[in-house]
Amino acid sequence: MIISGRVFTAMAVLAVVAACESAPITGRDRLVPMAEEALQMQAVTAYQEQMAKQPLSKNPEYTAMVRRVGERIAKAAENPPNGLWTAPGFKWEFNVIDKPDVINAYCLPGGKIAVYTGILPISQDEAGLAILMGHEVAHALMRHHAERLSNRTAVRAGTALAGAIVGALIGGRSHRGIGVAAGIGLAVAGNVVALSFSRDQEAEADRVGLILAAHAGYDPGAAVGFWERMKAANAHRDRPPEFFSTHPAADARIANIQRYLPEAQPYYKPSP
Template sequence: MKSKALLLSLAAVFLLQTGCSTVPVTGRSQLLMVSEQQEIRMGLTSFREILEREKLNTDPLINDRVQRIGRRIAAATGRTDYQWEFKVIENDKTVNAFCLPGGKVAVYTGLLPVAQDDAGLAAVIAHEVAHAIARHGGERLSQEMVVAGLTVATVMATSDSSRRDLYAGLLGAGAAVGFLLPYSRLHESEADRMGLIYMAKAGYDPRAALALWQRMAAQAKGKSKLPEWLSTHPADETRIRQIERWLPEALSHYHPSKN
């Protein structure tokens, strides 16, 4: 009885601390146990730390291009309250970009050849920006807090001390595969869908996103990859199929830019 009462008490605490929010564009309800201001503070701290240890690109043409595209994407989100920043990190081996809470964006130079043109680069930036707008970082942190709390509750409720580590390990592995990883893949798909709409609203043809991810898939072809159910990202085939399905929605927001 004590064990059940403990579990119920901890569950009640989590429920009381939980805030419900709705993701823009998709309308999905999400679990949030941290405030947006907390997220933004953590994002700014992480951004400063990254920029301190990375080499920044100083090419004015590349920086102007990233900032021009980034500002258009940022305007399309409607989040004028964010202190947007756009940096270029000099690293030709890293094909990536990121956006931290509060609008702190960085693009690695290794991404530029794969992006090819402004629309391709807009697709990546819009995807990363969508993660911040959807507050995926805060949601992931909240989920990890819940898993940690349930793990502690399970361990405390186990009378056999010799089995506590086993139960904690099994619960942690099960939560990762059955809860955290599926949500991570959901976040990626959600950012794809939102990104398509943001780039379209910014005046970039969202069909360029499909071409971009097809190039990404071709680049990764032949490399060993985890099965989708063990990965943080959808499989390339899944991602391309989803983008094809969402393109009509994005195209309804698309008006070619004259700039």
Template sequence: MKFKKTLSIVAIAAFAIACSTNPFTGKKTLALVPNSQILPMAYQQYDQFLQENQVVTGTSESRLIKNVGQKIATASERYLTSNGYAGYLKNYEWEYNLVQDEAVNAWCMPGGKIVFYTGIMPIVQDEAGVAAVMGHEVAHALANHGQQRISATQLQQLGAVAGNIALADSPENQQIFNTAYGLGSNVGVMLPFSRKHETEADRIGLTLMAIAGYDPVAAVQVWQRMSQQGGGAPPEFLSTHPSNQTRINNLQNWAAEAKAEARKYGVTSFKK
């Protein structure tokens, strides 16, 4: 009886799954939670983060972050409009800030709220390097990767609930299931899902930076410098991100393709 109940829960979940379309790949993606709910929360969290951290203003680096961000956003609009997605960005509120923090990092919240840490500036080095990282972060927002992660987490949690209901008569088996399910769903599903998003953002980001007039080879150089930072990294299959060398190889392979796409928009020279 409990097994039937479990199947019913899974069936309900399957019917409840909503999808959206990735405008860059044309593929259907998970969208259990609509952006109308996600974006207001993201904007609130972003504002809170800025209040709690030191935002750098009035410097050449802070101005560079904003200028490049605007160029990448304009390139995004051009691409989306040209490919039948006019109005796709209507609820986005682009914002680009440099924050004082030694971490070598940058990130983007759903809806186009972007932060660069000062720690990444020596790695990006110049305008084209900023464009490489900016393109990657903007790509996460455009492809709704945040929405997909939230949806995947909900499905993961639902699977755990279903398994525990099915094994309710055996606490020992529940414990075994929870251990195996936690490890299996993370290593076998969630981590590959995250790496796929990073790879997708790398490829989309190359296209966006090229349309904005930047040489995609700059992205290769950024990751080459990143790989020289040292520090241990987990094996790729246990990481949320592809290895540095995997990213470098991919970016090298995609650079010419990104330039070819940019030429469709009249871009014939690329800033290095």
């Protein structure tokens, strides 16, 4: 079979992103994440834009608590116990966004953290907040943002390659509809694969986040109560089946966390 330019290009792109590595701590096989430096530069710009547009909390207790817990989590991230991961060398920032109806928090590449006031009642105390922030920092520490970009590039390249091969094998105008249908099917399959990667990353962030919180001096056992409260807060919301969701179902997540706790507990030394 003669390889067309379109097939050759897709094969080349797929080969570039198909290199694999093992994720720290969990050993999960994954595509090598894309370069972190460019992502961190983009994250700084995005974070600054968001902080300029969002209503920052004027509650000094909220701000002090988030920064106090965040700095301990950051210190733990920069001093990995037993060399479990590579110290990230992030330029940390912590802000609280005053949106009581938003139950969310995030950590961008480079350690740019935002916590919405809507999640603070669910966190309840510093231990609960440490579980939340440990989870979000774990995403950045494990380079999940960069990994997702690699995954999407691989899925798109694989879809383009398969579509091009189908077209080359079938050929002819009368079969063009078959090629289009095959392409649509491959695209749907690609989306499901991308979602499964996301669930894997969420579970990984839960596991690594527990170790981070424990290493920072917070009881990782607080995670069970935190996620039970999160489950209750989301009980009234419609959720898709777990297979089509980017996050694990609440009960499955809590069960997994209970399995992870014995691994994290030895790193816990209560802070004075």
